Amino acid sequence: MRPEDRQAADWREAAAYAPLLAADRSILAWEWLRRDPGYRAAADRALGQETQAAQDSRTDAGEWGLHAFEPAEIAAPAARPVWRSGFHPYVLEADALPTGDARNAFELARVAGMSTIVVESGQEHLLVSDGLRAVRLDLLSGSVRRGPVRLHYRLAGLASAERPLLTLRRLLALWRAGRFSAQLHPVEARAARFVLMLRAHDALAAGATQREIAAVLLSGEAGEARWRVRAPTVRSQVQRLVRSARFMAAGGYLALLGGEDPLAGLGGVPEAIPAVDKTNR
Structure with a gap:
């Protein structure tokens, strides 16, 4: 709700x-975006439409760096903006593949209370957030909504791998402890x-x-x-x-x-x- x-x-x-x-900075950026008169007008138009039309409006949300419009009236820590990787380089890309290996299985239910998923062009964009800290994954194939999966991470390059690699470390720490790591999410x-x-x-x-x-x-x-x-x-x-x-x-x-x-x-x-x-x- x-x-x-x-x-x-x-x-x-x-x-x-x-x-x-x-x-974290992704939340601070949202506080600026939601104050933008242009964004507020665009979000009001999109979110005021019927469900299917609102889904179709997600392309317009991309102009503001998001995968879907988040109501501008919602402030942190309640807001859950799902930033695009072109704007937010701390996004980890992965493929979700079937698995029978429970030790390495990712189950969405484990972070259900903190998860938000936007589906766009058949791909899932996952945000795991407590409202102040966040981890972002883009699922290039497969789905985390259909049961346990094995995540195959896509990392490439040297400098370009640093930010998504930090996101991976944050995800692993969250998975182990059930909470965000203060060390990996410093103030x-x-x-x-x-x-x-x-x-x-x-x-x-x-x-x-x-x-x-x-x-x-x-x-x-x-x-x-x-x-x-x-x-x-x-x-x-x-x-x-x-x-x-x-x-x-x-x-x-x-x-x-x-x-x-x-x-x-x-x-x-x-x-x-x-x-x-x-x-x-």
Whole structure:
């Protein structure tokens, strides 16, 4: 059952964004995508159609990097976006073959509570996620929905094998322990900065001024008279923060999916404040 539609978080409330501090980059990227007016309109059109028509609309979802539209109202950790490998290189390709070897058998039922499958052109695209961490597989042949299978992984090259190989290691650890490995899914080092940019974006969408954004997210000095003169550092920080938030919203967030620095060459963003901050002044 899908959760109830969710309203946009109040950008002043740090607690509303706190789950994202433990989210991987594919989840952070979803938070940017679901805020895109173009995506929201496209998803509303597709998901408002009859079932078969909605299935046919999945080609359109590909324009946004997904195999199927996910309702934009659903925030992390409830959302389950299934990213395409062309956008998200941490996708492991495999073939699902019949097996009688129980020791090496993959059974979907074992991860049923965390699994989402999109079928497109006869191929299954599997997402295993707890809403904050994820593993993605593309089944190029066979099906994991028809009982135990033996997965034959497709890895090639040297540099090109590194990301899907990490996904394989994550899958094996999940299979052994029944939970995501903290070692293989470390907390994103820049999560607090990315969340700060997301809050700035939401503030701009809500009509907040740079002074208001600075006062809530950066320093109480911005609430004082002549703050631009008395706190020039805060002024430059909020200017960079706003510029970075606009850049991310314009598509810069896609670099998150590849593990790259989305702000390379943009001048960076100010150091993030702690997750428990001075939001309720």
